[in-house]
Amino acid sequence: MSLSFTEIVDRAINTGEKIEVKDFDMKVFRETERLKEKYSIKFNKENTINTNDDMADRLFLAGKEFYKKIGTYVMDSKRIIKFTEKEIDEALNEIPGIIWIGRGTDKRIMKHRGVGDQTLPIIQGGVIGGNATEEYYIPLYQSIAQEQLVDSIYFDPPHVIEGRAVMHGSPLEIHSARCAAMWAREAITRAGRPGMHLLGGAGSAVADISTCQEGIGIRPSDAICAHTTSELKIDYDSLNKIMHTLHYNCMRQVWWAPVIGGFAGGAEGSAITAVGGLFHGLLVGQGAKGSAYFDLQVTPYYKAGATDRLSLWILSIAGQAIARNTKAILQGTVTTSAGPGTKMMLYEIGASAISQVVSGMHIFGVRIQKPTKENHGTAMESKWVAEVSRAAVNINRNEGDAIVSKLLSNYEHNIKNAPEGGGFIELYDTKRLTPYEDYLRIYEEVRREIADMGLPIN
Amino acid sequence: MYEKIAEELLNRLAKAITEYDADSASDLTIDLLSRGIDPKRIINDGLSKGIQEVSDKFNRLEVFLPHMIFAADAMQIAVHKIIESLPPDRKHEVILGKVVLGTVKGDIHDVGKNIFKTMLLATGFEVYDLGVDVPTEYFINRAEEIKADIIALSCLMTTCLIQLKEVIEDLVRLKIRNKYKVLVGGGAVTETFAHKVAADGYSLDAIAGAGLAKKILGKE
Numbered sequence: 001m002s003l004s005f006t007e008i009v010d011r012a013i014n015t016g017e018k019i020e021v022k023d024f025d026m027k028v029f030r031e032t033e034r035l036k037e038k039y040s041i042k043f044n045k046e047n048t049i050n051t052n053d054d055m056a057d058r059l060f061l062a063g064k065e066f067y068k069k070i071g072t073y074v075m076d077s078k079r080i081i082k083f084t085e086k087e088i089d090e091a092l093n094e095i096p097g098i099i100w101i102g103r104g105t106d107k108r109i110m111k112h113r114g115v116g117d118q119t120l121p122i123i124q125g126g127v128i129g130g131n132a133t134e135e136y137y138i139p140l141y142q143s144i145a146q147e148q149l150v151d152s153i154y155f156d157p158p159h160v161i162e163g164r165a166v167m168h169g170s171p172l173e174i175h176s177a178r179c180a181a182m183w184a185r186e187a188i189t190r191a192g193r194p195g196m197h198l199l200g201g202a203g204s205a206v207a208d209i210s211t212c213q214e215g216i217g218i219r220p221s222d223a224i225c226a227h228t229t230s231e232l233k234i235d236y237d238s239l240n241k242i243m244h245t246l247h248y249n250c251m252r253q254v255w256w257a258p259v260i261g262g263f264a265g266g267a268e269g270s271a272i273t274a275v276g277g278l279f280h281g282l283l284v285g286q287g288a289k290g291s292a293y294f295d296l297q298v299t300p301y302y303k304a305g306a307t308d309r310l311s312l313w314i315l316s317i318a319g320q321a322i323a324r325n326t327k328a329i330l331q332g333t334v335t336t337s338a339g340p341g342t343k344m345m346l347y348e349i350g351a352s353a354i355s356q357v358v359s360g361m362h363i364f365g366v367r368i369q370k371p372t373k374e375n376h377g378t379a380m381e382s383k384w385v386a387e388v389s390r391a392a393v394n395i396n397r398n399e400g401d402a403i404v405s406k407l408l409s410n411y412e413h414n415i416k417n418a419p420e421g422g423g424f425i426e427l428y429d430t431k432r433l434t435p436y437e438d439y440l441r442i443y444e445e446v447r448r449e450i451a452d453m454g455l456p457i458n
Numbered sequence: 459m460y461e462k463i464a465e466e467l468l469n470r471l472a473k474a475i476t477e478y479d480a481d482s483a484s485d486l487t488i489d490l491l492s493r494g495i496d497p498k499r500i501i502n503d504g505l506s507k508g509i510q511e512v513s514d515k516f517n518r519l520e521v522f523l524p525h526m527i528f529a530a531d532a533m534q535i536a537v538h539k540i541i542e543s544l545p546p547d548r549k550h551e552v553i554l555g556k557v558v559l560g561t562v563k564g565d566i567h568d569v570g571k572n573i574f575k576t577m578l579l580a581t582g583f584e585v586y587d588l589g590v591d592v593p594t595e596y597f598i599n600r601a602e603e604i605k606a607d608i609i610a611l612s613c614l615m616t617t618c619l620i621q622l623k624e625v626i627e628d629l630v631r632l633k634i635r636n637k638y639k640v641l642v643g644g645g646a647v648t649e650t651f652a653h654k655v656a657a658d659g660y661s662l663d664a665i666a667g668a669g670l671a672k673k674i675l676g677k678e
């Protein structure tokens with residue numbers, strides 16, 4: 001019999017063991033240290049896309065053992081939600097491996113992808129965390145929706161609404177989130193794709209829940225995000241989002257973000273928590289129900305997007321561990337150090353998309369690690385990530401690794417001093433919704449370069 | 459001869475910190491105190507030297523946040539030994555000050571806050587960590603209760619920046635603004651914003667932040 005969400009919430013608020021957060025964090029560290037030895041997990045900086053199947057399978061076992069031992073920590077109640085091996089295996093068996101997102105002719109099938117799978121990945125585009133403003137919201141998102149290779153769109157609300165700074169969890173956040181949902185829908189409708197799947201990341205639970213409304217807001221064929229606090233922690237806010245989506249019957253993106261250098265340690269420990277997060281997503285995030293997809297967001301604590309060797313390796317090996325051993329539908333987030341309008345950002349997007357697509361993942365992105373401007377992103381990045389991803393289904397991991405090495409040699413030395421680039425206003429004609437010449441030229445150059453490196457992009 | 463032994467013990471003390479060995483650090487500190495070595499020297503040439511080495515390794519990604527915490531814990535235990543040995547009127551020589559620290563209401567990001575905490579501990583502050591999603595009145599009540607010198611606020615979400623203003627505005631309203639220095643930091647905060655809300659200090663990173671904490675208390 002499947003475990004009910006009510007029972008899981010009861011463990012979270014009532015029956016789970018209580019411990020201090022510091023003790024939980026240290027337990028995460030000790031367990032990852034132990035398991036990386038036990039399962040001989042070893043980062044190899046010359047092999048950023050992992051090609052060792054046996055290690056990917058060992059990593060899967062390590063991640064499973066890790067989660068069984070650790071569970072999910074509930075920050076509000078200080079309790080741990082734990083599961084038995086049987087409960088974990090049952091959830092693994094229940095994953096449907098296929099879901100439908102969006103509606104009408106804009107509906108897309110999102111399937112489990114295996115390693116080296118030729119199935120096209122679903123591209124969830126958007127300007128993630130890029131401070132989109134009220135005035136440019138509709139044109140920015142319309143320009144993304146008109147990119148036909150983008151299957152679905154993520155959006156988050158403006159930080160200023162009607163000239164007032166928005167406060168998390170306040171009525172202004174609800175106002176901003178509801179307006180953003182309406183504008184996103186307007187944008188996709190204007191682009192002629194009204195049924196396109198939307199993913200909302202409003203912030204607090206009350207704001208996300210307020211956006212759920214058939215018609216103008218988040219529909220049951222759309223989704224909202226449910227976050228996981230690194231490492232393997234959750235709060236009532238996120239649990240509230242999950243409970244609401246089950247009742248409203250819309251979808252969820254359950255995401256987690258191993259922080260490299262944090263409580264999971266370095267590359268190996270972070271890879272173990274990356275896989276551990278899947279079990280959290282399956283059970284606490286209710287991912288086995290067929291109404292959710294997962295997103296792995298690798299996050300260096302230091303100044304770097306998730307495009308350095310460590311991050312790419314973690315994304316690729318954790319993706320493969322999950323792809324080879326489950327039917328889960330997993331996205332990876334493309335996070336860059338550089339900003340739009342720079343060659344560096346396009347190289348980074350290339351490296352990240354290739355590493356993930358050949359490893360069995362779908363694509364969520366693009367986001368800049370540290371957005372510094374308003375409207376700090378354009379449709380071009382979503383278009384580019386889609387093009388690279390589609391081409392990458394035709395290469396294997398070894399070929400991918402060779403291309404990624406070349407791309408890395410173009411940007412690796414600049415990660416710490418990455419250019420911030422421009423925003424929508426500087427790079428696009430915001431009325432005609434087309435990129436300016438300079439950006440187009442850079443894009444075409446990088447496109448030629450990546451084709452010369454061996455990616456069959458034409 | 460005597461100086462040589464002192465030097466060797468101080469080196470061993472630094473090493474104990476780099477090995478996260480709280481017991482040895484504590485024993486060596488007691489030994490050094492019993493030989494009449496100046497507490498400030500024990501801190502500067504022994505404990506701080508060790509923690510600096512760990513922090514350099516952390517910046518080179520050779521060790522990680524848990525190691526920083528282990529090293530800071532070991533250092534704290536040794537510093538307590540020193541404090542215990544001092545007469546009440548000299549204790550302030552060792553403790554630089556008391557800091558109440560937390561991530562503001564609505565915000566659950568804590569990686570940066572935790573790093574800043576270890577840097578404060580390593581510099582010689584006593585830190586009261588209130589965790590994440592901390593309401594305004596918790597900061598203020600705790601600061602009053604422990605007679606803090608500094609209230610340090612971490613914030614990574616633009617939509618939570620208002621909370622920094624709230625804390626400072628409440629301190630003014632309660633007529634206790636002058637009792638505390640308010641330090642702000644974290645990804646969402648900028649120099650301009652810190653200035654706008656009249657914080658006493660802002661820093662882009664944790665190491666400079668700990669230096670700033672020393673400076674605004676005039677302990678440099």
Ligand code: B12
Pocket residue numbers: 128129130201202203204225226227228229230231256257259299300301302367368369370371564565566567568569570571573574610611612613614615616617641642643644645646660661662663664665667668
């Ligand atoms: C990791 C991460 C998470 C993790 C947090 C894990 C954890 N335990 O902290 C998780 C997955 C939980 C998460 C959740 C969310 N996140 Co988040 N997250 C990040 C991310 C990628 C990294 C943050 C980080 O740890 N940086 C590394 C540390 C070391 O840097 P730092 O905190 O700035 O600290 C340094 C200095 O600032 C300084 N410092 C820190 N504090 C202080 C204090 C003082 C006094 C001083 C002097 C110095 C100082 O010391 C540190 C070392 O030098 C950032 C993006 C980014 N690159 O910053 C987004 C980011 C902060 N998150 C963001 C968002 C939107 C969210 C969510 C709302 C997403 C969602 N829709 O659910 C939720 C938030 C829920 C909530 N209520 O808070 C946005 C915020 C946008 C904004 N400006 O408002 C960001 C910027 C990403 C983005 N561009 O969208 N997130």
